[in-house]
Amino acid sequence: MELITLMVGTVLVNNVVLVKFLGLCPLMGVSNKFSTATGMGVATTFVLTLSCMSGWLIEHYILEPLNLQYLRIICFILVVAAVVQFTEMMIKKSSPLLHRTLGIFLPLITTNCAVLGVALINISEGFSFIESMTYGIGASIGFSLVLIMFAGLRERLALSEVPKTFAGTPVALVTAGILSMIFMGFGGLV
Amino acid sequence: MLMKFKVRGGVHADERKEQSTDKPIRVLGIPPLLSIPLSQHAGLPAKPIVTEGQHVLKGELIGATAGDRSASIHAPTSGKVLGIGRIQAPHPSLLSYDAIHIEPDGLDTVYVPENPIDPQQLSAEAIADLVDGAGIVGLGGATYPAALKLKAGSRQNVHTLILNGSECEPYLTCDDMLMRERAAEVISGAQLILKAINAKQIIAGIEDNKPEAIKAMQDAAQAHSNVEIRVIPTRYPMGSAKQLIKVITGREVPTGGRSSDIGVLVHNVATSFAVHQAIYQARPLISRVVTLSGQALETPQNVEVLIGTPVQWLLEQCGGLLSTPTRMLMGGPMMGQILPNTGVPITKGASAILALTEEEINSAPVSPCIRCGSCVQACPMGLLPLEMARHSRADDYDGANEFGLKDCILCGSCAYVCPSHIPLVHYFQFAKGKHRENQIQSRKGEYTKSLSEARMARQEKEAAEKAAAKAEKAAKAAARKKASSNVEEV
Amino acid sequence: MFLTIAVLTSLGLMLGFILGYADKIFAVEEDPLIKDVESMLPGTHCGQCGFTGCGSAAEAMVNGEADVTCCPPGGQVLAKSLADKLGVSADLSNLTSVPLTASVEESLCTGCCRCFRVCPTDAIVGANKQLHYVFKDACTGCGKCVTACPENCIALHQEEETLDNWHWPKPAVV
């Protein structure tokens, strides 16, 4: 039961993107087409859950016994980079079209602050292995939910006559601001 | 279960039919000049087979079918052919097209075919050929050559012929009056069509706002066991073939398919009346019943008028115009075309001539779409007109197609209910045209690519042959030189 | 100090092995983007894009040197599909979507056969000293025949508007 509240907490209440403001660059970069947004969501979910699990293992079985905690960030980045490379190969194999439309944003998942951020939060919150996995999955579902929602909004925005000075990214940033205002409504839920 | 036999969406336009049903159908005389257009049907225009100055009789063939998708045209009355000239088409594009001009001599002598046919023991193919010979097209407005439908129907096992007597467009009462006065001929024409496509039963669909027509057709149907008169709810666009099939048989025509795919064929009551005349009276399609209505017209009424009669003369016969109409239409207000001027001729597809005032049209300046969804509710095909219009406005025709543009029957229900008065049908016609244009262009692209590849292959082959020939000549020359040098040594 | 180096290198090696192994499983040949794009081009090598042939034009488009709207015979349709394929945006304004086709002025043609030799799609039919004629369906409007004709009796015309090819214009946008 406790895991469910943790999950709901990460997806809605303190959403990774809209409340913790992690992972904003893919939100802006990939969300102008619905298909690329869903592709990005799935890729990030895969990467994030894997890196959370491996992050926890590395922390508790390598760094802590050898008290090398100061190496934590480097190791995590190494792992995340490897997982991203692995996903890129898989996507290139399974759907070249998605690979081309995601383009530069696929390798950029490594630098996606949500991925590294969530892994680090897991450690600082002192979660158990199961909790850190749920937290990872919750964070990535929250990220994908916001990304897909945002992609739907931007696709409708693409066809409306937004004034020239606001067309494109400015109006998208305003919409993202409004979205985070909406998610504040879920505050205190958990 | 009820949903199966109910039409979805559609609108309840105020009918304004009573204006033109109080007087019987009036058969008009012969106008001073007749101009019969060559392409007044879906498909290729007819090929004229008369020359200037030639004298023709009433009902004589003046334009033969060109190719398999075409229809023939006949002289509406006896007279002299003035020639084949351009005439303004009853089409908003203001373009003109070819028409055969005939100056009637007033004698109206009828053309008697050499081998008169005995209507009783006609085979199915014979009926289809006679219908083709009589130049009969769908008089509901689609003007698809009727013979093609009969031939297609006989090949596929069609079990039901649906007579379309719904006439759902406001103002239009020509079918209604036709059924009231000539129900027996309509049903006998339907029996002929039934025989031509060897179907089993006839179901006539008539909207419940035409009680007299229903009674007349029921009386006429007593004598026939295989005829059923089905009263259907009054709702526009009930007259559209797909909607009528859904209400009567509960089945839907698969997208991209034809109604004969589900064993059903739809014919307008006026078409079946024309078939009756063609077979029993050897009278090709040279005249039709047209509704003349609208507040700007002196006396709205139904008239039987010769094909090719100028609209101007027709209006004068009905007492002329009370006031200059805001719009002069051919066809009903929902799907009719605006007429550039009254010099255009009556064509086979002209079911009505309306002279409408601004109050009847109720047009207003366009305001932005507020996504209220009343167009989605009104669409009988279940499409999303607001999304289709949004994508068409942004020149994204594939996006518009994704929302069902190719299934749109252009019935106008969405534009009728749109609170912002957005010209939705105009957008869809524009998008359909552009989409078709793009498809033609890409098909032409592939065709020219194959041509250029063939040309390059041919040039390489020719170059290779030339090189081979040159090499062979060089080898022969070398061999000859060697042979001659051997000769010297020996 | 020694420990950190050992841990990092061992971690790096382990991940390197996994990736190397994964690379073999997911090996995929270089996807032939350039060949794809070339197959989409009209293939008439007419040179209107400024490149020698469609192949070099495709290559230029893939690595971004040429804009997807540089192929007039393809018109807006090709530009749009190329833009989708390469994931770039294309402004279609300068591309006239109205196709132009060549036509021979009968009174001036002397039957010198120069034009149908240069036509990339064999759209012109004619023989020595005979009147020449251009097949509208096969002509891409590349204009090579216009330059080749000594009597300049070939000219590019817009298709004549009839009731069949007439289309509704776009409604005035509010």
Added chain:
Amino acid sequence: MMISSPHAHDRSSVERTMYLVCFALLPATLLGFYLFGWPAINLWLLCIAAALAGELLCLSLAGKRLSFALDGSAILTGWIIAMTLPPWGPWWLAVTGTLFAVVIGKHLYGGLGQNLFNPAMLTRVGLLISFPLEMTTWANVNPITSATAPGFIEGLRITFVAAPLTDALTGATALGHVKTALTASIPSSVSVAEIFTLKDALTGFTRGSLGETSALLMLAGGVFLIWKKIIQWYIPVALIVTVAVMATLFNSIDSERYAPAIYHLLSGALMFGAFFIATDPVTSPSNVKGQLIYGAGIGLVTFTIRTWGSFPEAIGFAVLFMNALTPIIDRYFRPRIYGYNYKGTPLKAAKE
């Protein structure tokens, strides 16, 4: 001459739609004026004026016809915002809120019909988060005819001089009272009984926003709109049914902790939201399936936030959250096209 068919049109128009909705709002607004006196009238006038000013400004900037300002959409937005504000709120609350709604909420996205979020709810949520104190001071009911009601000058002073209102004049709304009671772990059955009486909730004689207090008048306005076919019943019914089902479900599990359905339905802005805000055509899905899911979604989110969240009144957040999901709902829930089956593949020709 290039006028395409159809050449007939029914009597609907954007102006008719908007002004009919304003007409449906009239009874509740007049009750609000009666209950809360002159300050409420000032606020209402300020909102309408600010809405029109913002609309005219943006229309002229965008170079569009200024007559669009009279199509009623700006007036309606201003009117709805006035209805959601606390009745004795300060003037700048109304003006900034309405300008934010009309300029940012609507014209930034391209004008009428292209905004992604309901402008009125955008303002309500924005003001609630940025000015929590002003937005939650609920004036007591003292009818305009009664002696204690502020006169015209007094009303102007309350709205414009905005001296902090003494506690005697204000109190908590039903929702607010139950929420604070819950945090002090007083069972909601007790706190609901204290504050919530059926008669008050129906007639509107209770503290609350300017026009939202009387559920009965809201219901009447909503039914009028459905009868006039301005809105369809799918969204309000879906919303009300979801909230009712959730409330009775949880109430049956633990009647101490969770309030009964009737309380949820008749308190706060639920009725107002169901009939006037959720059915805003621009930001709700365009077909029946989508509207049912949209309504149910708003009901679900409202109930969740009201029961477990920290905000007493959740209609604003719920509507905006579902507005954000509308493009996705529109994408996946479409009517079945004639000639296709429900999965969207073409029907097969009958093989008799």
